[in-house]
Amino acid sequence: MRAFNSVIIIAGIVFLAISSGTGKGSVFAEGIEARFQSKEKLVYSVYFNGIPSGYIEWEYLGRQVVGGITADVLSVNSDTNIFNLLDLDSKEKVFLDIKTSLPIKVERDIVFFGKKEIIEETYDQEKGQIKIKRGSSKDPEDILSQDTPIHNILELLYFFPQDVALEAGKWMTFNFPTQKIRIKMVKERVLKMNGVRHDTYFLIGRGAKKFSLWLDKEKRMPLRLEFISMAGKVTVVRKPVSPAGGES
Numbered sequence: 181m182r183a184f185n186s187v188i189i190i191a192g193i194v195f196l197a198i199s200s201g202t203g204k205g206s207v208f209a210e211g212i213e214a215r216f217q218s219k220e221k222l223v224y225s226v227y228f229n230g231i232p233s234g235y236i237e238w239e240y241l242g243r244q245v246v247g248g249i250t251a252d253v254l255s256v257n258s259d260t261n262i263f264n265l266l267d268l269d270s271k272e273k274v275f276l277d278i279k280t281s282l283p284i285k286v287e288r289d290i291v292f293f294g295k296k297e298i299i300e301e302t303y304d305q306e307k308g309q310i311k312i313k314r315g316s317s318k319d320p321e322d323i324l325s326q327d328t329p330i331h332n333i334l335e336l337l338y339f340f341p342q343d344v345a346l347e348a349g350k351w352m353t354f355n356f357p358t359q360k361i362r363i364k365m366v367k368e369r370v371l372k373m374n375g376v377r378h379d380t381y382f383l384i385g386r387g388a389k390k391f392s393l394w395l396d397k398e399k400r401m402p403l404r405l406e407f408i409s410m411a412g413k414v415t416v417v418r419k420p421v422s423p424a425g426g427e428s
Contacts, residue, residue: 234260
């Protein structure tokens, strides 16, 4: 359980879940695969108080039928070492319903300070339940209940739905397996990265943790994420694209 909580802290990967809370789900205007923009992988660098501390790497794996539902399958690998605060190596698969883009299943293979843990989350959007099974647990699974639609951090932060209206100053509430999150778009802002200016939406979130998020206006892909705690600031930044079209 401690490893699961630490994944939440590290990169904003798991401490939030955001998507439209006004309906039964949200449909991306553009498919998941298309949002990779012909790149094999999407890579993000992780910093702690400005010091390079690891990476997060996304890859699109295609489609697969899960429990009778066709899903887009993505892998996300992360390797982060923040002094004595966090030593985490995780490999995850995320399965998203191709029609609603809501999570169907998340598989996690985590090594936390040398201790391995296997976690599987299964989402039942009809019943409003999440089943959590831990390979190292004596109990076969835990069952959580939540209002629908239920979201997962991975689907939102890295593939923000394009059809959610972002109105400056308006708070929205979203459902996560263990909490509800509020988020608002503060304003449109120019973000300068590696000498390049990007037009972005600047958002803030409030829940168990506070965060700031910069989304590219065109694709709504995250360019920068910041999480500030008493220990310091964790920053996740999209790696620049090389002239050949891949991540540099």
